[in-house]
Amino acid sequence: MKVLITGAEGQLGRALQASAPANARVLAIGRADLDLADAAAVEARVRAESPDLLINAAAYTAVDKAESEEALAQAINAGAVTAMAAGLAGTAGRMVHISTDFVFDGRAARAYRPHDSRNPLSVYGRTKAAGEDAAGPDALIVRSAWVHSAGGENFVRNMLRLMAERDRLSVVSDQIGAPTWAPGLAATIWKLVARGGTGLWHHSDAGVASWYDFAVAIQEEALACGLLDKAVPVIPIKTADYPTPAQRPAFSLLDCSATRGLLGDGYTHWRTNLRRMLLEEKALG
Incomplete structure (x- = not known):
């Protein structure tokens, strides 16, 4: 099976390459290879x-x-997907497209299911929703959120840097979701591919957190494994206290029960995977 992976240098791209099945002949391309x-x-x-x-x-x-x-x-988020679908047209090739919790508006009273109505609040969310549509009805679309991995560009590593540099941190406490460890996401994608999956699926780690909860856990786990040598106060703040150009959903928890039910592989809590990620980060030096 010949597999073409875009985003070769990204967190998920690297995780997909590392966990590719034995029958996969992987060609991974990045920004230097294709605009x-x-x-x-x-x-x-x-x-x-x-x-x-x-x-x-x-x-x-x-x-x-x-x-x-x-x-x-x-x-990039929609036009390229349209072009990919066109390139696959007339062949037996299948597409897997990775999307995001930002296609939702955060006003739900429960975790978002794959076929819940989308209403993105930002340009990023709107373009990712357009990318889902461009992938076509036969594509496998996997939404995820708050992705992190050792060595990547992500919230965890940013917090580690700031905690080492500053005397205190303020972190938003009223945006709710769940972190996702990139290797776990990659494993789910490969399993869905093996099942011949199509349509919309969700994957994130189990549990619920605010960015503040996540930051507190990062510090606790980093202290425990020796990545940090001192604790600093982490102060919860409201979104309104930290204005950004893009509006973010206040609640973007993804309901992954259909995915876990199909694959039968159970749930792993985000804090367990955070601990794994930090141990890998420590091993990187």
């Missing part, structure tokens, strides 16, 4: 490679910057 804003080049590359499976793990993810770069975000 995803160039739709013609994307379609031509996909057509030339003619993969059995295309996993689109690349995206424009600068949520706040997207508010002033809407055309670029649209080109």
Whole structure:
């Protein structure tokens, strides 16, 4: 099985490569290999490679910057997906597209199910929703949230840096969701592929957290494993106290019960996977 993975240098791209099944011949491409804003080049590359499976793990993810770069975000998050689908047209190749909790508006009273109505609040969310539509009805679309992995660019590593540099931190406490360890997400994607999955699916780690809860846990676990040598006060603040260009959903917890039910692989709590990630981070030096 020939597998083309975009976003080779990203957290999920690396995790997918590391956990690829034995029968997969993986070609992973990154920004240096292909400009995803160039739709013609994307379609031509996909057509030339003619993969059995295309996993689109690349995206424009600068949520706040997207508010002033809407055309670029649209080109990468939606236009490139349209081009990928066109490149696969007429072949037996399948597409896996990775999406986000930001397609929802955060006003739900329960965790979001895959087929709940979307109402994105930001340019990033709108362009990711457009990417879901562009992937087509036969694609496998996996939504996730708050992704982190050792060595990546993410909230966990940012908190570790700030906790080492500052005397105190303020972190938003009224945005609720659940973190996701990238290797766990990658494992779910490969399992869904093996099942021939199509349509919408959700994956995040089990449990619920605010960004403040997550930050507190990061400090506690980092102190326990020796990544930090001192604790600093972490102060909860409201979203209104930390204004950003992009509006974020206040509640974006994903209901992953359908995914876990299909795969029969149980739930892993986000704090367990945070501990795993921090141990890997420590091993990196």
